[in-house]
Amino acid sequence: MLKTRVITAxxxxxxxxxxxxxxxxxxxxxxxxxxxxFAAWEWARLLKVEGAGPIIYALVxxxxxVASTRLGTGMRLPRPLFQAAAVFWVLAGPYxxxxxxxxxxxxxxxxxxxxxxxxxxxxxxxxxxARMAGVPFVLSLMLVVWLADIGAYFAGKAFGRHxxxxxxxxxKTWEGAxxxxxxxxxxxxxxxxxxxxxxxxxxxxxERLGAxxxxxALTILVAFSVVGDLFESMLKRQAGVKDSSGLLPGxxxxxxxxxxxxxxxxxxxxxxx
Numbered sequence: 001m002l003k004t005r006v007i008t009a010x011x012x013x014x015x016x017x018x019x020x021x022x023x024x025x026x027x028x029x030x031x032x033x034x035x036x037x038f039a040a041w042e043w044a045r046l047l048k049v050e051g052a053g054p055i056i057y058a059l060v061x062x063x064x065x066v067a068s069t070r071l072g073t074g075m076r077l078p079r080p081l082f083q084a085a086a087v088f089w090v091l092a093g094p095y096x097x098x099x100x101x102x103x104x105x106x107x108x109x110x111x112x113x114x115x116x117x118x119x120x121x122x123x124x125x126x127x128x129x130a131r132m133a134g135v136p137f138v139l140s141l142m143l144v145v146w147l148a149d150i151g152a153y154f155a156g157k158a159f160g161r162h163x164x165x166x167x168x169x170x171x172k173t174w175e176g177a178x179x180x181x182x183x184x185x186x187x188x189x190x191x192x193x194x195x196x197x198x199x200x201x202x203x204x205x206x207e208r209l210g211a212x213x214x215x216x217a218l219t220i221l222v223a224f225s226v227v228g229d230l231f232e233s234m235l236k237r238q239a240g241v242k243d244s245s246g247l248l249p250g251x252x253x254x255x256x257x258x259x260x261x262x263x264x265x266x267x268x269x270x271x272x273x
Contacts, residue, residue, distance in 0.1 A: 005250030012248070021135055029073075029128045036120045037062045039254045042244040043116045046235040046255075047109055057113075061120050068121050073132065078125040079273055082266040085122035088115050089263035093227040096234055097165065103238050112235075119262055126265035133199065140191070140200035141268055145260045147187055148180035148222045149229075155179020164226070169233045172226075181222045188218055204272055217271045224267055225260040232259035 019031050040061035044054035071078045092115065095101070101108040130138040156176025164172040188202040195203070205214040232255055236244060243252030251257060 008248050008250045020131070020138065025128065025131055028131045029124070032124050032127050033062070033065055035254055035258070036065065036124050038247060039123075039258060040116060040120050042247075042253045042255045043120070043235075044113070046232075046239045046241070046244060047113055047116075048103060048239060049113070057116075061117055064117050065121050065124055068125065071125075073125060073128050078122070078129075079270070081118065081122045081125055082269045082273070084118050085263075085266040086270055088119060089224055089227060089267065093224070093231050093263060097168065097227070097230055100167075100234070103235075122266045123258070123262055126269045129269055130201075130265075133204075136197035136200050137204070140197070140202060141265070142261065143187065144184055144201065144218065144221050144268075145225045145264055147183045148225045149260060150180070151183030152176035152180035152226075155182075165230050165233075168230050168237060172230070177222075177226055180226075181219065184218055184222050185215070188214075201268060201272075208272060220271075221264050221268055224263040228260040228263040231263075232256070 016031070019028055023031075037058050041054045041058035044057035049057060068078065068081065071081065092111075103109050127138065130141050152172070153176065155178065156171070156173045159175040159179070160173030162174045163170065164174050164177055191197070191200055191202050192206055202214070202218075205217050209217055232244065236242065244255035245253030247253050248257065
């Protein structure tokens, strides 16, 4: 399993990094669109859409993405889309974690079916907007989620005692979440002090919000990276599956890799907008 996981990771990096670092924005957008369409397919499967339904849903997501480009791309033009996705995560995210509605509830399932299109299209626009701001910017944005996840893993292993959401993801702890938060703050602080690779998400937040509100903004982003992770874990638990799919050998599915990014991306764009 470990060998498979490593090989898959190398292949993914071999595709993602060159496109992100060297390809034009259009090629980057095409790659992200490809990823988003497969994530939409997995979302429909988790919602227990049967037959050809997941494929149709993915095609609808692709059509919505293309149509949404009429709003334009960049930091400000798709702002209503970012707002809609942010409302979903700010309200529906905590709601599903606290109230635990089930997919057997038709209205809730239908809501997720519709909202998913908005979530994935907003994800695409946010990443393209970030890439338009520069390679360091888009990487620093994704680094928030990666650091929060890595920091949570090691801090949880070393100090984890209090379960964060035992009914959803038994391995997550409050100590781990705090460790991930500290990892993000430390790296952001060092990057700001050294003026490393600017403009980054951290330097942009500091310029727009000031030091204290940048701390608050990064805390919000880390918190919602956890919400995104737990939200997908809840959907998988209710669907009775371990992974969102088997598309990425050793890693599960696309959603398993981008779940924490989904809420962070539109929220970050709004904090800067």
